[in-house]
Amino acid sequence: MSEATDRPADGDAWADACAEDLEAEKARRRAQYGPQPGSAAEELRKLVDAVADKVASLQSPLLGVAAQGAVQQVIRQAKSAVEPVIERNPDLFDHLAAAGNELLAAYRSAVEGQEARWTRTTEGAGGAGTPKKAAEDPSDPRDEGAGGSEQIDLD
Numbered sequence: 001m002s003e004a005t006d007r008p009a010d011g012d013a014w015a016d017a018c019a020e021d022l023e024a025e026k027a028r029r030r031a032q033y034g035p036q037p038g039s040a041a042e043e044l045r046k047l048v049d050a051v052a053d054k055v056a057s058l059q060s061p062l063l064g065v066a067a068q069g070a071v072q073q074v075i076r077q078a079k080s081a082v083e084p085v086i087e088r089n090p091d092l093f094d095h096l097a098a099a100g101n102e103l104l105a106a107y108r109s110a111v112e113g114q115e116a117r118w119t120r121t122t123e124g125a126g127g128a129g130t131p132k133k134a135a136e137d138p139s140d141p142r143d144e145g146a147g148g149s150e151q152i153d154l155d
Contacts, residue, residue: 040093
């Protein structure tokens with residue numbers, strides 16, 4: 001037998017089997033964890049729709065029919081302004097989300113660094129690793145109450 005007759009007629013059997021396995025794994029993960037979030041543009045669209053639905057469902061007796069009509073008009077105008085931006089620039093929102101994550105990571109790093117410096121400066125009186133108590137240090141800003149403030153150096 002030659003190699004051509006040893007192989008099945010379908011040359012993409014391996015690719016088909018891999019695709020089936022991948023789909024089965026995706027279905028298992030959806031069942032276990034729920035649906036994956038969409039792109040940032042899709043999530044923004046869902047947010048706008050959810051806010052519009054929530055505002056529309058608020059039927060306040062204090063607002064008259066004219067005021068409720070004005071609120072509905074504002075909602076329609078906001079949706080009509082957001083939709084074209086989302087349609088023309090879907091990648092923009094993904095980039096903005098990524099930038100927001102980077103800013104959050106930078107902020108978190110700065111705060112952790114400041115906490116580490118603050119912890120090092122408050123150690124000592126009670127032994128290594130034990131923070132000083134405010135009662136032992138009259139200059140401790142933690143004992144000043146609501147009026148105390150401290151400048152945080154972020155560099």
